[in-house]
Amino acid sequence: MTTYEVQREAVIHADIERVHALIDSFHNWSSWSPWEDVDPTMRREHSGPQAGPGAHYAWEGNRKAGKGSMTIVASAPQRIDLVIDFDKPFTAHNPTSFILEPVDGGTHVRWLMTGEHRGVAALIFRFMPMDKLIGPDFERGLERLEAAATA
Structure with missing residues (x-):
């Protein structure tokens, strides 16, 4: 088993309430998420509350988009936690x-x-670090978040 961390940061030129609202509702992610345009035919499903804890988003798309889900587990004015x-x-x-x-x-x-x-993934990702795989997506997402927040 190997652990990893991917982290990126940026200053978004908009007030915290605007930025928070774009992240805290999966309904807003289509305006900034780096993964939304990976597959134009991707199926999306929203459930639970519109925003905040319990909000849920599932997707299934082509090989690059894959299949998965996200759930917001905690939301405060300066922090949003989710599980992907x-x-x-x-x-x-x-x-x-x-x-x-x-x-x-x-x-x-x-x-x-x-x-x-874990297992085979630990061997595969030893040669393809998650930071190199996901980091550029986070960078693109933050750029798109800036564009959405300042539109």
């Missing part, structure tokens, strides 16, 4: 957090995902 469960192309359970801090000119956003590789 991947079913395909590989199985993974990833606690994920967005930590928000008001700063001059906007909101500092830190996007953090942790996880564990």
Whole structure:
């Protein structure tokens, strides 16, 4: 078993309430998520509350999009915690957090995902680190979050 952490951060030039609202509702993720345009025919399903704890989003798409779900488990003005469960192309359970801090000119956003590789995945991902695999997606997501928050 090996553990990993992927983290990226950026200053979003919008107030914390606007940024929080874009992250706290999966209905808003289509405006900024780096994965939303991976498969134009991807099936999406929202359930639970519109936003905050219990909000749930599931997707299934082509090989690159895969299959999985996300659930918001906690939400406070400066932090949103969720769990991402991947079913395909590989199985993974990833606690994920967005930590928000008001700063001059906007909101500092830190996007953090942790996880564990077990069995064969531990061998495969030893040669393909998660930071190199997912980090660029987080960077693109933060750029898109900036665009959505300032639109």
